[in-house]
Amino acid sequence: MNRPDWNQLKAFLETAETGSLSAAARKLGLTQPTLSRQVASIEQQLGVTLFERIGKAMVLTSTGHTLLEHMRVMGAAAEDLRMAAAGHSQAVDGVVCVSASATVAAYLLPGVLQQLRLQAPGVVIDLVTSDALSDLRRRQADIAIRHLRPDQADLIGRKLRDAEAGFYASREWVGRNGHPRTVQEALRHDFVGVDRSGHYLEYLRQHGLPLETANFSCYAENTLSNWSLVRSGLGIGPMMVEIAATASDVVRVLDEVPCIRFPIWLVTHRELRTARRIRVVFDMLAEALSAGAAPTDTAAQGVQGARRPVAPHLGQAHPAGHADG
Numbered sequence: 287m288n289r290p291d292w293n294q295l296k297a298f299l300e301t302a303e304t305g306s307l308s309a310a311a312r313k314l315g316l317t318q319p320t321l322s323r324q325v326a327s328i329e330q331q332l333g334v335t336l337f338e339r340i341g342k343a344m345v346l347t348s349t350g351h352t353l354l355e356h357m358r359v360m361g362a363a364a365e366d367l368r369m370a371a372a373g374h375s376q377a378v379d380g381v382v383c384v385s386a387s388a389t390v391a392a393y394l395l396p397g398v399l400q401q402l403r404l405q406a407p408g409v410v411i412d413l414v415t416s417d418a419l420s421d422l423r424r425r426q427a428d429i430a431i432r433h434l435r436p437d438q439a440d441l442i443g444r445k446l447r448d449a450e451a452g453f454y455a456s457r458e459w460v461g462r463n464g465h466p467r468t469v470q471e472a473l474r475h476d477f478v479g480v481d482r483s484g485h486y487l488e489y490l491r492q493h494g495l496p497l498e499t500a501n502f503s504c505y506a507e508n509t510l511s512n513w514s515l516v517r518s519g520l521g522i523g524p525m526m527v528e529i530a531a532t533a534s535d536v537v538r539v540l541d542e543v544p545c546i547r548f549p550i551w552l553v554t555h556r557e558l559r560t561a562r563r564i565r566v567v568f569d570m571l572a573e574a575l576s577a578g579a580a581p582t583d584t585a586a587q588g589v590q591g592a593r594r595p596v597a598p599h600l601g602q603a604h605p606a607g608h609a610d611g
Contacts, residue, residue, distance in 0.1 A: 295360060297324035298336060301344050302354055308342070379408030382567045385427035389509045391415040393529045398574040406566050428564055429554045429571065436553045443553040446576040450547055451524045453540040459519040460537050466522075467541045469494060476503040476521035478512055494543060550575060 300310035301321070311321040325344075329336050336350035346354065386395060391413055399411055414427055436443040453472075455463075466472050472495055479502035480486035490497055503521045506512040516523035517535055524546060530536055552572050554564060 294324045294328040294331075295357060297321050298328050298357055299354075301325055301337065302346055302350065302357075305343055305345070307344055310344075378406050378563050378566055380563050381410045381412050382563055383412040383414060383426070383428045384431070384567065384571070385414040385416060385429070386431040387509060388415050389513065389526065389529060390431055392510055393526075393532070394575065398571060401574070402567065402570050405570070406563075409563055409567060411567070429552065429568055431571070431575070432551050432553055433548050435549075435551060440556050441553055442556050443551045444572055446550045446552055446572060448547055448549055450527045450545040452527050452530065452538050452545050453522050453524050453543060454516060454530050454533075454536040455522045455539045456517050456519040456535055457537055458535075459521070460539065462519075465537070466539050469496075469540075469543060472522070472540055472543070473497065473501070475501070477501050478503065478515045478521040478523040479505040480507055480512060481505060493546065495540075 296314060297310065297316075300313050301307060304310045304313065307318050307322055307325070311318045314321065316324075325337065332353075334349045334353075335347050336353065337344045338347055339345075384395075392415070395413065399413070402409060402411065432443075435445070463475055466475055477490075477497060482505055487497060487499065487502075504515055506515055512523060513525055515521070516525070517533060522539055525536075527545070530538070552568060552575065554568055
């Protein structure tokens with residue numbers, strides 16, 4: 287039996303992760319027929335069926351599930367080898383992929399990237415504006431800005447500072463509804479929700495706001511869209527204090543409700559930290575965000591986010607046991 291090559295291994299892993307040949311092909315930059323041949327080849331070499339094809343979906347068989355973790359270990363080892371080699375580069379040029387939530391990307395990073403462009407013009411930043419968590423191990427990002435400590439041995443992180451988020455509403459909304467300050471007053475008003483699954487509602491309840499589903503006038507998972515709805519007068523929503531301070535059309539409400547406090551971490555892969563271009567970007571981001579990068583007031587245009595927030599002020603999910611962001 288021939289050993290599957292790295293391309294076939296990536297084809298299996300991405301198909302397993304996405305559940306779709308077309309989605310995996312897009313992610314790998316391949317045509318769907320090419321990816322399908324790679325998946326078929328690895329099945330033939332191993333002598334097993336890894337996927338059941340149900341309509342357009344690719345569903346792992348029991349054998350596929352059994353082999354998935356072994357394949358992940360092999361994939362991580364191959365990626366470690368490649369990243370270790372990349373870490374020897376001392377040139378301050380090339381692409382550095384930085385992952386951040388949509389709000390951080392839109393409001394806090396533009397000024398930092400302008401400064402970086404002046405100091406290291408050979409570095410090109412690929413900014414992944416996602417409210418989902420990025421997989422540093424598989425190089426969906428080189429550096430991630432996240433809100434919890436990394437718990438994976440091959441990731442290193444630096445806690446930059448603690449930040450705060452408050453609750454806000456538009457001036458027009460306050461003019462119509464008054465200025466709620468207490469928890470009891472909050473119960474009589476509309477909020478802009480994040481998801482209809484109840485995760486955000488439960489988060490607010492844990493924070494001392496015993497709201498009901500009826501309190502939500504609308505929902506938006508994308509954090510910039512959510513903030514735009516708040517600014518448009520649809521209800522109350524949270525935002526980082528330093529970002530909200532740039533918006534003259536909003537007012538801080540629920541003054542007697544404690545601020546949401548959360549850490550800001552900067553994380554990269556242990557091996558990539560030795561690459562000079564990664565180190566330059568990492569250090570500059572750390573310096574700027576530690577001091578509190580000057581926010582940029584920006585319209586919510588075209589920056590797409592992803593999954594549900596557990597830290598709703600920045601829109602980054604924190605699945606239990608996962609420390610990527």
